[in-house]
Amino acid sequence: MKLNSIRWVVVWMVFIATGLSFLDRQVLSIAIIKIQKEFHFDDVAYGWVNTSFLLSYALMFTVGGWMIDRFGPKKGLAVAVGVWSVANALHGLMTSLPQLLVFRFFLGMGEGACFPGAAKTVYNWFDKKERAFANGIAIGGSAIGAVIAPPLTIFISEYYGWRAGFVIPGLVGIAWVVVWLMIPWKKSVSVWIPPQQMQSAGAVSFINILKFKQTWVFILMRFLLDPVMYFMMFWIPKYLSEVRGVSFERIGSLFWIPFLALGFSNVLGGYLSDRLVKSSFSINKARKTVMGFAAMLTLAVPLTGYVSAVETAVGLMALYMLAHGFWITNYITSISDVFGQKATSTVVGLSGTAGAISSLILNPLIGKIIQKYSYTPLWIASGLLYPIAFIGFIFLIPNIQSLFKEDTNLTQDIPDEVVVNS
Numbered sequence: 001m002k003l004n005s006i007r008w009v010v011v012w013m014v015f016i017a018t019g020l021s022f023l024d025r026q027v028l029s030i031a032i033i034k035i036q037k038e039f040h041f042d043d044v045a046y047g048w049v050n051t052s053f054l055l056s057y058a059l060m061f062t063v064g065g066w067m068i069d070r071f072g073p074k075k076g077l078a079v080a081v082g083v084w085s086v087a088n089a090l091h092g093l094m095t096s097l098p099q100l101l102v103f104r105f106f107l108g109m110g111e112g113a114c115f116p117g118a119a120k121t122v123y124n125w126f127d128k129k130e131r132a133f134a135n136g137i138a139i140g141g142s143a144i145g146a147v148i149a150p151p152l153t154i155f156i157s158e159y160y161g162w163r164a165g166f167v168i169p170g171l172v173g174i175a176w177v178v179v180w181l182m183i184p185w186k187k188s189v190s191v192w193i194p195p196q197q198m199q200s201a202g203a204v205s206f207i208n209i210l211k212f213k214q215t216w217v218f219i220l221m222r223f224l225l226d227p228v229m230y231f232m233m234f235w236i237p238k239y240l241s242e243v244r245g246v247s248f249e250r251i252g253s254l255f256w257i258p259f260l261a262l263g264f265s266n267v268l269g270g271y272l273s274d275r276l277v278k279s280s281f282s283i284n285k286a287r288k289t290v291m292g293f294a295a296m297l298t299l300a301v302p303l304t305g306y307v308s309a310v311e312t313a314v315g316l317m318a319l320y321m322l323a324h325g326f327w328i329t330n331y332i333t334s335i336s337d338v339f340g341q342k343a344t345s346t347v348v349g350l351s352g353t354a355g356a357i358s359s360l361i362l363n364p365l366i367g368k369i370i371q372k373y374s375y376t377p378l379w380i381a382s383g384l385l386y387p388i389a390f391i392g393f394i395f396l397i398p399n400i401q402s403l404f405k406e407d408t409n410l411t412q413d414i415p416d417e418v419v420v421n422s
Contacts, residue, residue: 031157061352270329
């Protein structure tokens with residue numbers, strides 16, 4: 001199979017994997033209505049179930065990223081998808097709350113390595129002129145998974161019961177692992193890599209990664225902004241119900257729209273960034289142009305609390321998701337531009353852990369703000385934090401460039417006609 005063909009197979013496989021990751025984590029938010037009725041546990045217990053997921057998810061973002069930098073994305077993603085798919089299928093066999101807590105913990109453990117693995121896979125297969133677009137496809141699957149999850153879960157539950165809503169996607173994930181392991185993975189390509197380059201491609205130690213200022217800038221950005229995304233994911237249905245008076249059925253018909261906008265902008269944001277690079281923009285200028293545009297779009301988000309029509313409010317939520325898609329694709333690509341073959345997965349993992357921890361800390365505070373005041377302060381914060389983060393990004397990392405001069409993409413100089421043997 002030609003290298004140029006196989007790399008697109010790889011990136012679309014990663015698209016499916018990130019789609020499954022969001023689909024699998026969203027199933028419980030729909031099925032919990034029936035599960036609580038059957039097992040009679042309250043919202044406090046459900047809160048602990050979500051915490052179980054977030055704790056392992058936060059931990060494995062860093063640990064999983066570190067392992068993928070050392071063992072490679074093919075093995076790393078296979079293990080990650082396998083672990084979370086088995087855990088997801090086991091949700092369908094649960095008979096008690098403790099079992100659900102354990103299965104949820106392992107779901108988070110597997111999914112924590114997904115996005116570091118996706119970033120490293122894209123870096124390995126695509127050069128700087130196509131990397132952002134490929135990243136957009138790879139992470140765009142997560143948004144599509146979030147779009148599909150509610151109607152698919154409801155459909156499966158109605159015909160086969162809520163347990164099948166976990167088992168069927170779990171089996172799909174296991175099938176994904178089988179196909180993924182069958183893909184030929186650069187066995188012949190290594191012939192074209194000089195021995196000295198192979199040595200220089202080794203991962204940097206975890207301690208040394210933490211010594212770079214750029215590492216902490218990317219961590220801080222994610223710590224600052226992830227709570228906004230989690231606010232949108234966890235609180236939009238509640239806001240539409242309690243503040244806007246939208247029925248449960250209509251929430252289902254509206255909630256998918258922002259996530260569709262996210263998936264669209266994941267891909268478009270990467271495509272635009274790569275087009276700028278091909279038009280002689282520097283990597284630094286291309287990534288920051290798209291991220292700056294995204295930050296500007298979020299300035300409209302505070303209007304969500306003031307518009308009268310529900311449709312307009314949902315449109316502004318979709319505008320936020322559109323902006324976030326532009327932002328996150330170029331943010332992750334910027335990490336790979338800076339840390340390359342040596343530490344991309346580790347830094348993506350560290351930043352993801354920071355975002356999950358920040359969300360764990362701030363989620364109770366969000367509830368108190370809503371209870372004591374309203375959603376208005378949260379809409380305002382959602383609109384201002386991205387421009388603040390972007391200004392900090394410009395000053396703290398004035399030029400996006402590789403920290404490792406010897407680090408080059410291992411596929412960029414290999415002709416398309418090269419055949420990769422299985």
